[in-house]
Amino acid sequence: MLDIVFILNTIDDFMYFPLLIIVMAAAGLYFTARTRGVQIRMLFESIRLLLEPSGDSDSVSSLQAMLVSTASRVGTGNIIGVSTAICLGGPGACFWMWLMCIIGASSAFIESTLAQIYKRKDENGQFYGGPAYYIEHGLNKPKIAALFCIFLIATYAVGFNLLCSYNLQSTFMDYAFYNANTTPIIIGAILAILTGYCLLGGGKRIVKVTGTIVPVMGIIYVAIAAIIILINYANIPSMIMIIFQDAFDFQSIAGGFVGSCLVYGIKRGLFSNEAGVGSAPNASASASVSHPAKQGLVQTLSVYIDTLLICSATALMCLSTGVARDAAVSGAPYVQNALSTVMGTAGPVYITVAMVLFAFTTLLGNLFYVDNALAFLNKKQKPSKRFMRIFYLAATVIIFVGAIIPMDAAWAMADITMGLMTLINLPTCAIMGKTAIDCLKDYEIQKKSGKNPVFKASSIGLDEEKLDWWK
Template sequence: MIDKVLGTINDFMYTYLLIFLLAGAGVYFTVRTRFVQLRRIGDVPAILKEKSQNEQGEKSVSSFQALMISTASRVGTGNIAGIATALAAGGPGAVFWMWLMAVIGGASAFVESTLAQIYKVKDGSSFRGGPSYYIEQALHSRKWGVVFSLTLIACFAYGFNGLQAYNISSALPYYIQNYSNTVWPAVVGGILAGLTALVIFGGVHRIGFITSVIVPVMALGYIAIGFYMALKNFSQLPSVFMMILKNAFNVDAIAGGFAGSAVVLGIKRGLFSNEAGMGSAPNASASAQVSHPAKQGLVQVLSVFIDTLVICSTTAVILLVSGVQGGKGVLDGIPFVQAAFQTGMGEWGIHFITVAIFFFAFSSLIGNYYYAESNIRFIRNSKIVVNIFRFTCLGAIFLGAQADFSTVWNLADILMGCMAMINIVAIVFLSDTAVKTLEDYEHQRMQGKDPVFHSKDVGIEHTDCWK
């Protein structure tokens, strides 16, 4: 009964609301910023090389570390299990809609992360910020800031982290017979909760260090395997891309059930994977020490592109060239990916994907937790409250490892949708501020300067860190 209700809400939100809101906002920001996600992407390598320190000369979170925290959350099992789920239910055409939403969504990612930098606040030697902060300071509504924080906390600390734990757990039935009826799901949940506790009680700098090491290594390893499988099946690649394009515009399939079509599933799984416009990555963006807010906005565009155009595409190619047929309720999620790897690489392929799933999901657990803690502190910055919250997060991870497939996906989708709707409305209202900040950045670049931001020069008020 619960699963049926969640499924109905999920289908309604994405079919009638979020598709138009996400796509419309992405196009609007793309036009207003004159395709900033493509024009200025070349600036990012130099930005990432910049070293960061606070006013006292102490090291703070760098632009690169903030990128890795956000990418750790984006690059998770959604890039593997999420793509498998979309292909199993919506067909190959879903991949095209993921690509399109990543390109369009890059502009949304720029706007939300630039705003997070503008309206960030000082927290000791670190910074905090995100949608709740720019809703309160720029739109003068603490009430809606708190509402957004509550939806993000529910989504990331409980929905997404429960889902990440489930995805790790779902990779183990291959090794353990009758897995779900044994004690092993609880053991896996306990191990994951314990490992997460070791990191989250260490603070943001430890989170930044862990993610800046794990994310690049695991992503490059996974891409290398995908590249190998693509070369091994090189002759199939033209037909694979033709299949993606053909199915993306399959009018009969869309008319037969729009809620389960490639369009809806591609956008839904794309949003889950790259989070552009959702309001999550700005929490990481705000933590970085940069000389101009637009710099971190551009860095987050790169994160979206890495997530979807590189890593999600890697998973899609692996699944499609394998010849394994996935199907909703038949061969779905992680088992679908394991079967594809076994076909392409033999027995050790299954072991590789199991290890990859663990590292992808674990880095996401850490990145997701960071977002949630930042919003807990927005509501009430109390050490006691934060510590109690940490234990509830560990409980969600423990229970998630023992959850049901459709329930965890539906719950995560609904919570993600609630977040996205609040954030998109906010950043549309604040788009003038983001555009003025971009113009200031580009004006200084044209003068040959390394852009430095002063809020009064742009006519922006209520900024704690840029006066």
């Protein structure tokens, strides 16, 4: 196992430095420059569009599509991922996470706008789409589109679910009953059985209840974090100082770049907000809007909510308490220790309950997320029930394995599979970026003339034969 972990870490290290850091930064800066900072310049317009109805009661609104993508983003990574970045990389990881969030929001605009332009409509009148569809119909590269779908399945059914399962069992490490040899096996088995039961047709009530509770838990989590930060208000100046000092300690960063705050901030920020990865466009394509740029603008907010709000809540809460941070407490223990300073023994219990709910809905969401990719690979048709049963059973085994593998292996697998998606999606967005940018210009021209923008493919010179809806 140690040899496999070493190989995974070596691949992970190379992918993020130098490869992905350069690709992500270059793409984000390029899109920011070409759109004249759309993610900042049109922030208030993005907020206004959130409340715009779809115009059809049976259609998905911008807000609903944004909430779906936000729900898929928000999960264990917002708590465990941020904690790991601070404990292993340093407080400066917060700054680089924030910076990449703001830059990456422009990538989120481009990918979601493209998903809207190249979306399709099924026999039930519902929209669907995503990177596979704009790669196939925009780039005319069906083989690359199929490869992207394979990487998406590897990411959401394997990489992310391995990590989600590990993160959940790690929240029990601080309890007296925890046994490193048996507890992960028990938790992994329970989680796998429960998830498998829901996937195979049972537990619909469980899914409905947890889906309702999780948003509430997220709001409560941010509120508790805010209270703890306010209680420790005297530490806020020194906390801000240490974040920026560590972020710009380039001598320390250069001395161990792969394990630096810069790399950890970028890694965990990408894992959390998924800007440019190519996952959110699958949800964005489902929205019914009068202009593709509307959904692109709304989608930038999802990135901000995930990173600037929820991830920052975890980071600032932990740092404001001043509890010890090192490799030994990286992950759930660091957050639990921070909560304990104010909530006592109730702190760790709350995190455990929240993580159980977050992890369960994330696991289900991840697996339902691959349905679109499986359909694409199956000539745009949903696979047979027999195939899906076998697939879901294999997925439950992966969930069980995730609870018992080492932390490094879990994070490396998630990083690698996510990185492979990004390395296809971002270059595609760069190649096709002009289409999304022209779409944005068309939107702004119509807005300035006092209209509610309505998109026509011919207005930006698109070949309507390649499109399904915007003709």
